[in-house]
Amino acid sequence: MILLDLFLGFLKVGCFSFGGAYGAVPLIREVVMKYGWMNDDEIAYMVAVSESTPGPIMINLATFTGSSEAGIIGALIATFAVVLPSFIVIILLTIALKNLLKNKYTQAAMNGLTASVIGIISATGIYMILSNTGINASVGFDMKALILTVVLSAVMFGYKPLTKKNLSPFVFIIVSAVCGILIF
Amino acid sequence: MNLLTDLFLTFAKIGAFTFGGGYAMISFIEDICVKKKKWITHEEMMNITIIAESTPGPVAVNCSTFVGYKQAGIKGALSATLGMVLPSFVIIFIISLFLNNFLENEIVAKAFKGIKIAVGILILSVGINMIRKMKKNRLSLSIMSISCIAMLIINIFSVNFSSVVLMLMAGIASLIIFSVSGKIKEENK
DSSP states (O other): OHHHHHHHHHHHHHHHOOSHHHHHHHHHHHHHHHTTSOOHHHHHHHHHHHHTSSSOHHHHHHHHHHHHHHHHHHHHHHHHHHHHHHHHHHHHHHHHHHHHTTSHHHHHHHHHHHHHHHHHHHHHHHHHHHHHHTSSSTTOOOHHHHHHHHHHHHHHHHHHHHHSSOOOHHHHHHHHHHHHHHHO | OOHHHHHHHHHHHHHHHOOSSHHHHHHHHIIIIIIISOSSOHHHHHHHHHHHHHSSSOHHHHHHHHHHHHHHHHHHHHHHHHHHHHHHHHHHHHHHHHOTTGGGOHHHHHHHHHHHHHHHHHHHHHHHHHHHHSOOOHHHHHHHHHHHHHHHHHHHTTOOOOHHHHHHHHHHHHHHHHHHHHHHHHHHO
8 A cells, every 4th residue: 555655665764864864865765766656867856856945855755755656645644754753762862861961971972972973064064165166076166156155155254253143044045045046 | 922833933944944954954953942042052952963963864853853842842842843844845745746847947946056055154154163162172172073084085085984873983982082091090099
């Protein structure tokens, strides 16, 4: 039955997709190809659509697959299934964590994890900036993108020192979308 | 405003703006949940980032569930997570029905090119902000730099190595160093 397949397939994705959006793509690919819901081209297209629409890629892919296989009910079931595992895991962890975090060994491990995740996030930002401007990639250097990167970075890092106010990330995203439409 | 409604609307707003995965979302969480609404502290945000990275599922869902649960129990977790999921659900559902050529739309493509640049900068600013606030000592600084360099190499050369494994290695290393140095201190007493 298609609804049950959608539920089980995306439950599996929700349970085993570690490490954020791009870590999830291979697993989603495996599941949707196994059931014959999408072929490679469709997956590539949907990953691109997910990247240019807001929201977690897993949810986007679940909604899309569910909708194209079984309409709105399918979309609801697939999306529910992909969210369910992390919802449950986080609630259990939040309850467990209260006491766990007081333990000095947990704290020691958390200190290492924190430092590491900060390094990983910084590296991701640097890498994204490099690949957007085409400095590192085979796509080739993109002058307009570099100019926009410099301007937006100046806005991001200059706003607070100059105005003493925090720059809202919402405004920042909207400004960048408008700039993109105007200059590219 | 009712707290549950507030959680729902706040996360719906965040959900509508999270392009480019979970890391960029941290800047929205910091802006709203830490600074404006004071629902969580910076330290709690760091903890949830780690937990989100090392548990399965979308980082966004992990964050909304955590913040919602902390504010108003299960009901809060449900409201926040529903809010988080709703915008992308609606958008993708509409695309799946009508827009076969969504990506060929020139304005969408151009706007997204701009957004992609902003997302890179947002993520870097999240990193810098976290570095500024972290407890700095020799161990944490070296773990941070090694992870950063390793992750850059992994990305640039498309090495098949998960960031989760990198994090876990750092956690284990830190735990071992803590236990060993603790023993040395005890022996010196």
